[in-house]
Amino acid sequence: MKYIMSIDQGTTSSRAVIFDKGGNIVSIAQKEFTQYYTGDGYVEHDAEEIFDTQLEVCRKAMEKLKIKACDIAAIGITNQRETTVVWDKNTGKPICRAIVWQCRRTAPFCKTLEAQGLTQFFSSKTGLLIDPYFSATKLRWILDNVEGARERAQAGELLFGTIDCWLIWKLSGGRCHATDFSNASRTMLYNINTLDWDNEILGLLGIPRDMMPRVVDSSGVICETDASLFGEPIVISGCAGDQQSALFGQCCFEEGDVKNTYGTGGFLLMNTGDKPVRSSSGLLTTIGWGIGGKVTYALEGSVFIAGAVVKWLRDELKMVETAAETERLALEVENTNGVYIVPAFVGLGAPYWDSDARGVITGLTRGAGRSHIVRAALEAIAYQTCDVLAAMEKDTGSLRSVKVDGGASSNNFLMQFQADMLDRPLIRPKNVESTAFGAFLLAGLGCGYYKDIAEVTRLSGSFETFSPSITADKRVALLGGWKKAVEKAKSN
Numbered sequence: 072m073k074y075i076m077s078i079d080q081g082t083t084s085s086r087a088v089i090f091d092k093g094g095n096i097v098s099i100a101q102k103e104f105t106q107y108y109t110g111d112g113y114v115e116h117d118a119e120e121i122f123d124t125q126l127e128v129c130r131k132a133m134e135k136l137k138i139k140a141c142d143i144a145a146i147g148i149t150n151q152r153e154t155t156v157v158w159d160k161n162t163g164k165p166i167c168r169a170i171v172w173q174c175r176r177t178a179p180f181c182k183t184l185e186a187q188g189l190t191q192f193f194s195s196k197t198g199l200l201i202d203p204y205f206s207a208t209k210l211r212w213i214l215d216n217v218e219g220a221r222e223r224a225q226a227g228e229l230l231f232g233t234i235d236c237w238l239i240w241k242l243s244g245g246r247c248h249a250t251d252f253s254n255a256s257r258t259m260l261y262n263i264n265t266l267d268w269d270n271e272i273l274g275l276l277g278i279p280r281d282m283m284p285r286v287v288d289s290s291g292v293i294c295e296t297d298a299s300l301f302g303e304p305i306v307i308s309g310c311a312g313d314q315q316s317a318l319f320g321q322c323c324f325e326e327g328d329v330k331n332t333y334g335t336g337g338f339l340l341m342n343t344g345d346k347p348v349r350s351s352s353g354l355l356t357t358i359g360w361g362i363g364g365k366v367t368y369a370l371e372g373s374v375f376i377a378g379a380v381v382k383w384l385r386d387e388l389k390m391v392e393t394a395a396e397t398e399r400l401a402l403e404v405e406n407t408n409g410v411y412i413v414p415a416f417v418g419l420g421a422p423y424w425d426s427d428a429r430g431v432i433t434g435l436t437r438g439a440g441r442s443h444i445v446r447a448a449l450e451a452i453a454y455q456t457c458d459v460l461a462a463m464e465k466d467t468g469s470l471r472s473v474k475v476d477g478g479a480s481s482n483n484f485l486m487q488f489q490a491d492m493l494d495r496p497l498i499r500p501k502n503v504e505s506t507a508f509g510a511f512l513l514a515g516l517g518c519g520y521y522k523d524i525a526e527v528t529r530l531s532g533s534f535e536t537f538s539p540s541i542t543a544d545k546r547v548a549l550l551g552g553w554k555k556a557v558e559k560a561k562s563n
Contacts, residue, residue: 073144075514076132076305077507078125080150080234081313082171085125087132088507089143092520094530096504100131107168112175115168118156121234122241126300133301140301146242147309147514149316149506150234152257155209157220157282158237160230163245167217169234170209177208184208189275196262196269198347198356200424206233207259211276224279231282233258235310242307244297251289252361253315261286263347263358266366289315289360290517309514313506314338315359317476318369320509321500322531324524327471329463331456332505333479335382336420337374339459342367343467352462353422360513370466372421372459376414378479380448383414390441394478401446401484409434410447411556419560420455422462427562433555452479453489454553460493474498476505483537490537494546497537 072091079086083106089098102124107115133139153172158165170176181201184193193201203209210231214221223229232240236250255261255268260278262269268283287293289311295304311319314332318340321330326344331337340359347356347368359369381397384390391397411433413419418426432444464470475497479485490497502508512530515521521530 072142073520074136074138074142075511075520076129076143076146077510077514078129078146078148078238079313079507079510080121080125080148080238082151082173085121085128086507087125087128088504088511089132089136090508090511094508094511096502098132098136100128100135102128110176112178114171114174116154116171118158118165118169118237121169122238125238130301140303140305143305144520145306145308145514145518146296147510148235148238148307149311149313149510150238150254152233152254152312152314153204153206154234155206155213156232156234156237157210157213157217157229158240159223159228160248161228163241166220166223166229167213170213172204174209175203177203177212180208180211193259193272196264196272197259198256198263199259200353200355201259205257205259207272207276210260210278214277221277224282227279227281229282230284231278232284235312236284239293239307239310242296242300243294244299246297247294248284249287249293250284251287251310252358252366253289253311255286256358257312263356263368288362288364288517290362290513292517306518307514308517309510309512311360311509311513314340314371315357315369316509316513317505318342318359318509319512320505320507321474321476322528323474324528325471327467327469328474329460329470329472330474330476330505333377333452333475333477333485335377335379337377337452337456337459339372339374339456339463341370341463341467341470343370344368348467350462350466352465353424354459354462354466362516370463372462374452374455374459375417375420377452377455378477379416380412380414380451381479383416384445384448390445397445397449398482398484400442401449403442404446407434407447407450408439408443409436409552410439410443411552412444412447412451413556413560414448414451415560419557421459423458423557423561425561428560431556431560433559434552449482449485450488452485453492454550456489457492457550470495472498474500476500476503486537487540490539491541492546492550494539494543496539498534499537500531500534
């Protein structure tokens with residue numbers, strides 16, 4: 072039997088997940104790596120450590136299953152997006168630590184670009200807002216602040232890549248400098264209309280085009296791994312950024328299909344088909360994936376604090392010892408007793424985009440207890456999701472299905488409350504490892520393991536459905552209370 076290995080390179084850990092041909096997980100290995108917080112809002116990773124831990128877990132997952140390279144049909148890669156690496160193309164050594172997607176060091180420069188009236192310029196080309204989140208201003212910062220970097224880049228000595236690109240380079244022994252459509256679309260340097268690196272943006276930011284990787288399909292043979300890594304070469308035939316990979320892994324292949332990943336944050340993506348949809352509601356237009364040179368576009372909205380609000384209850388307020396406790400506590404009470412929590416710890420994301428907003432708890436009375444506050448925290452995750460989905464529906468006029476995954480999707484109370492607030496069913500797969508599953512499907516299609524989309528759809532397996540169960544009046548009242556609480560959190 073041939074297997075497919077998913078490389079799932081995340082923000083805090085590197086994972087390898089091996090699937091059999093039926094789409095079942097047969098081996099997993101995971102290892103955390105160092106987070107560097109070097110200044111106010113500065114977040115960095117050691118790109119070499121990322122590769123070393125990723126290689127280690129790949130070998131470990133194979134060892135657990137007692138298989139060799141010849142038993143693996145292909146590798147698929149999914150990754151933390153936007154994180155920026157610059158390395159010497161001759162030595163393969165990074166010239167500084169990777170700047171992580173969370174890093175806010177370029178916020179002043181982003182404000183300068185906005186003040187110059189360039190918001191529409193960037194949005195029309197890239198589908199993105201001007202924000203430190205994306206790779207473009209991180210790359211410019213490296214060229215401006217690492218000694219000799221700009222001169223070396225102009226001399227053609229340096230290469231740029233997001234984490235997928237860095238892994239492909241390292242895995243191929245430095246023979247392949249490539250990224251896929253989905254990751255390219257998150258850099259704020261890629262024109263999602265012409266499907267090419269944008270020369271005007273590169274010129275404006277002073278970034279040499281020679282640094283840019285080749286952009287390839289998300290599904291299709293990209294390269295082979297160097298024989299020294301696993302004993303013999305393995306084909307790499309799938310690649311997508313983590314949220315797009317989850318969209319594919321949830322089989323959101325039809326226009327209007329939506330997935331929400333409940334992780335530390337919440338990431339909602341809607342398949343919008345073969346044309347980019349411009350948002351009037353503060354959502355991002357991005358590329359979901361590219362297959363056969365044809366791209367599928369998506370709308371994306373981010374909830375900054377989703378599962379992180381449960382960590383706050385656990386670590387700062389000491390209200391729970393484990394995340395699993397929250398479900399039981401929430402069900403101990405019939406409602407929140409009027410309490411709302413707006414967890415704007417780092418501002419509010421879509422559709423508000425208020426970076427100066429801060430968290431609030433409203434409606435506190437003497438009768439409010441631990442269970443009410445825990446329930447309000449879970450409900451806040453659902454309310455924020457409602458805000459983003461309402462914006463998606465406004466932009467597109469259609470919302471076909473809502474599929475869920477991620478750690479917090481295992482909370483049955485949260486899923487039921489989410490269905491109640493959305494007034495539509497939620498679909499949760501039995502296997503919520505959608506990100507790794509998406510990389511597996513893309514690689515399987517790319518190497519010919521599976522013949523078409525119809526065949527991979529059948530691999531998605533069984534699922535649970537949560538159906539709405541409250542009255543319209545109750546829903547309107549609850550959402551109205553949430554809107555009032557949000558106004559109190561906003562910076563105005």
